[in-house]
Amino acid sequence: MPVQSRLIFLLTLLIMAIQPVLAEQNKPSTAVVQEGSARFTLLTDRLIRMEFDSQQHFEDRQSMTFVNRQQAVPDYQVSRDEQWLQISTQYIKLRYRRHSSEFTADNLAIELMVDGRPVKWHPGKKDTANLLGTTRTVDGFKGRVNVHNGEQLELEQGILSRDGWHLVDDSDNLMFDEANWVSDHNKDQQDWYFFGYAHQYKDALRDYTRIAGKIPLPPRYAFGYWWSRYWVYSDGEIRDLVDTVEQYDIPMDVLIVDMDWHNTYGLTSNQPKPTPFKGMLGWTGYSWNKAVFPEPERFLQWTEDKQLKVALNLHPADGIAPMEDHYQDMLNALDDPVIKDDWLAYRMSDKNWSEAFFEQILRPLEKQGVDFWWLDWQQWPTSKFVAGLNNTFWLNHTFFTDMQRTYPQRRPLLFHRWGGLGNHRYQVGFSGDAVISWDSLAFQPYFTSTAANVGYGYWSHDIGGHIVDDKAVASDGELYLRWIQFGALSPIFRTHSSKTDVAERRIWMYPQYFPAMRDAIKLRYSLAPYLYNAGYQAWQTGVSMIRPMYYDYPEQSQAYQSPAQYMLGDDMIVAPVTQKADPDSMLASQSVWLPSGQWFDISNGALLEGNREINGLFSIKQIPIYARAGAIIAQYPELDNLKSVPDKLLLTVFPGADGQMTLFEDDGMSNAYQQGGGAITRMESKRNKEGLSLHIFPVEGDYQGMPQQRSYRIRLPMSLVATQVKVNGKLLPKAQQSYDGKQLTQIIDIPVEDSRQDIHIDIDYPADWQAAVSALSGKAGYFDRLNMLGDKLKLMSARQDWGATIPDSILQVLDTATKINYHPNNLLDDIKTFDQGVAGLQDNIDGMPQISANEAKQLTAFLQQFQLTGETND
Template sequence: MPLDVLVVDMDWHITSLPSMYKDGKKVSDQAGQQAGWTGFTWDKNHFPNPNDFLDWTNRSNIKTCMNLHPASGIHPHEKQYPAMAEVMGIDPATKKYVPFDITNKKFAEALMNLVLHPMLKAGVDFWWLDWQQWGTTKIEGVNPTFYLNYVFFSDMERQNTTRPLIFHRWGGLGNHRYQIGFSGDASIDWESLDYQPYFTATAANVGFGFWSHDIGGHMPMDGSPLKSPELYTRWVQWGAFSPILRTHCTKNPEIERRIWAYPLENFYAMRQAYLMRYALVPYIYTAARQAYDSGISICRPMYYDWPEEENAYTFRNEYMFGNDMLVHPVTHPMKDGKNYAVQKIWLPEGEWTEWYTGTKFSGPQVIERNFAIDEVPVYVRGGAIIPMAPKMNNTEAMPVNPLILTIFPGKSGQTNIYEDEGNNQNFHTGQCAFTDVHFRTTGKRMSIVIEPVKGKYDGMLKSRRYEIRLVNTYPTTSIKVNGKVYAYSKYGKTSSWNYDGANLTTCIYLPEFDRDRKIEIDVVLADADVDKLSGKKGQFKRLADFVASLGPADEPAYEFGTVVRTSQMGLILTQEPQQAAAEIEKFDILWKEVLDIIAGRLQKHSEWMPSLEFLKSSQAIPANNHNK
């Protein structure tokens, strides 16, 4: 499982001492808050050697974020209390606490220099500024949460040892300057999940583009399930297509956030969502730069692009994820014994490809689609070029090499991929790079161009490999890269191409090219009807999932042979790409036979009925479908 950040809640610091109790109950501290809620000193019971812990996270390329509830100030049990008390003119012998006063420059400087900076130098990366800053400060009109966010963020700017980042409560308009936002303690239920896509997308209206939610929910409401595999899976999938993916919950042993502790089907679905998130990092990072330049958030309402369309307002949970991906997460449970969720989606004008099934649609229209537990309603704009990364454990584990360029059906397309060092402020002075990629299709000829990189930064790759993926294509007739002919290779060697039959995708593997060199890829597409590929990816996958769920076939087993072979169509096309056109041509007939065979066994296997209904709904839809 990939991992980038550990967000450590308040138990990292001392929360329980004998002096904090009376008659077995927690008492208030000198500031009037529950004792132990505020803390700045490691609890050695939980972290016997904090430096070793931070050394491990740093060696593992894992960033560490620590929770702070700072409003009670510095109490006598804190390690740095004597030094803080002396700076603030308090005799440490009095054991009087140091009140929290973030608008007092002397206090703020002492808090940073004596308490927090040493922890940052030891390996803490940034702070989670949690609730408890009250409603006013000693300066009239100054919001304490806003000012706290400003002080912490600007301190990181001045230190200039890394790119400033805090994790904070909303302090009002203008807080988009201090990313990222913590949306608070969400309840664990479908209603809470259903609200989050709308809330997040519309936050773009005030420029607040990077909300981080408690994925999975924080605390249960009356009667809500603590451990619903379906609810948690859908929440993780939404998180994968949100600005920040961070799981969390309250301290309750009955709540589970480790995805591997769930049933296998749900674990696979959630792991797939995590891997998808990491694969999309180049796309997301480019969208983040676009947000920085334009002020338009990565998640934004549909009415930004289609302001005159009524459906852009009525489909509240639908949003654009970057410029080329439309997402409408499943936020309701499966019903009536079905093994799939039913969702209505509005597709604006243009051509759209459903990511998980490869079905092509023409907008504008409203469609009703079915989604298995491992599928998310994601639609890619026609002609989009989605930059992607190979599998990684975290974003610092390796440079993105090869860079994967996934090209979706369309006559033409373009993208400008952004990169920088990722861990400092040098991009402010132009130390960054853009790579323009574009393509055009004329008849059966496709021309793809990767332009020389523009810009530079320390540590930038001087050369790079690329993998080109042509979605919803037959195996190609000819491929040339800068005039060199690329031959087919079953195992996808460098300077060759192969075919991914399960995804109906031609894959081209480029060697290392100097970044300042132009790359021209000329593809002669197969003389076959690509519209017949629409939806086949979904049919292959869903039938394979059904067969895998059955175990050994009933006797006589030969009667089920057609179902088994058809379920392996993706593998067949991968192994024998030269047969792709012929196999696709007869697939619809095979599909009908498969459904008839399954239906013929319902009397013995009534439990197959939901799967049969799901397979029937996967029937290929004409690629030129259109319904205004």
């Protein structure tokens, strides 16, 4: 490397080392109590660090996991008698035998209260009810079972436990030096972190991320749709693919180019050949394959013009091949190169090697237009050059911090595998090559939400699955649809597959399921402000956007027994369908536990009482989503991508209670959010005897590109038709009000207003509206099911007699939504007529002569499944 470049690199490291914030983080907390060779640090009133070092060489450097021990001093008391040291806070009491040796069950104990009962911890006590965290990969797993050896997938322990405490042993962890580089550790020291949070799970995660680093907010584009497929794509094929995506009106933000973007030196057949380091030829490469990308700069300029962010796949552990474009530059920059068969060995833990790798190998590609990197499988878990160093962790750290240094004006984004505690600082995770199966899909909601227990809130799965175990299953369009519906409501939405002709990932190749697939992708984009806001909250609080039910309901046993569902942000429960639909009804069953209170079934338009389990039935286009009663959900209008914040916002105000929301928005790319940058918009809704009032507060804050003016569309599901609407005291013209009869939703369009203006919206309904509105609950779902019934009846009658038709009494019921659209003011009368018609459906169907007795029996079974809430358990 040229001397000038090396000096710049070292100067950057020096600047980082002396930054005041980092200097503060390296200091020990002032809440320190030392007793001989033991040191206790009160990081919070429920989190205590316990060190024992016979030489009293206590460790103040940052560890790989814990990087910020400088915390506000909690209230605590210290007392000593001849035998015991006692440290007490409001929540925990620690006792340590003075003048004793390293920590054992005989000399150390901590007492705390858990769910009203005393609990005593001591060294060696087992955490028997740990709620687990995550693991490095699901490669080769069909659900939770490895298809190669039958072993169960084991998740690492997390920070949370139903026992009420958890101990992190950081004794063998490596340290960061002042330049944020790997350093050794004191092997003779005990270094423990005791979390005594009982069942205050959110508090535990908040404090964990304070000392282990916050969960960074990804760029806004990362919340969009990612296209990925393991395939030998050419420049032209990708252009054709994107053109087709646009023709089918599918929004997209990220383009992942898998391994075949680069040359595959020495690989002349499909037979795998090893590199000198026992990886596979074809996995690693850093030079464009000009046979498929003849002019990479023009390709990357085209992706930029298309507003697509691009990531390339890497396998760094295999080193640098001698035929790479910048091999000689890399060789020249190394002080002490390690060469095997002319290949430069991977040595990321060597600062000189790392410096050269980023500057000579990756920087030229980034300058061409590569936006971020996909770090794929590493051939060995731990470093061969630094004892105890986790290769995956270290790659994630070096890549992420290199982006921070090199591009300080934008947020880093990395796509990689889990490397252990502390890896939540480097989003986004790649979960690996799952087997394509219904079992794999069913496991992923649990796997994803449980990772929140270690702050790892941005898992990206191979949506659709990767490994083909059963060709019929791999080509199942219904499975792919349900996986897409889960993916649309997961942290990162990336479809993917292996090199195979059966696992098609182009959604337009599944005509039967395509509309529902596209609807799921568009739902993702519609919910982008809600999801992005949840990502910002994760940075603030340590609580990931997708989290288990027990975070909010820790003392309810059902919250621990509902692994197939999760909270999506603060106001939604999602229970993805993970099994095939019944072939006759085309409805799939999915159970969900609803906590106490009322919840709005979005897919069926029903307001449901909670504190029970519901067995719902869902058509292929329905996703089981339940909104908290009164919730206000911010949404975007239809978008092609998430490049900018639109000047129109959709607000869905759900029935059942008052509600509020605080929406965070910013430029989507800078790190200003970490210093208070961005803008906040607050909304509140209140219900009264006249109707509903909605208050949109003036926006607070600013950011580059912020809409200075904004219009709003207010959606009120399960709503009567408003008698009048006032905006800031003035009547809103009827032309700006409409009613969706199919969804039974009042729509109110608020014209463009200054975003810093107060907006008060008052919506009046007919007298006694609160009693009348309950008649609408679930009817939108019935309309959808009746369309399915109508299709069945038309097919059955047409088979018997080409002139046969369906009785008018049935047709009138089927077309109720259209009548409501034409005359919304007759809504309640039409609903009453509809209820009467539904009650007589069975008799009318039985009276159709062209339908056989067997077919009538099938329709009877179908009608019985119309009960939207299914069987319930109180």
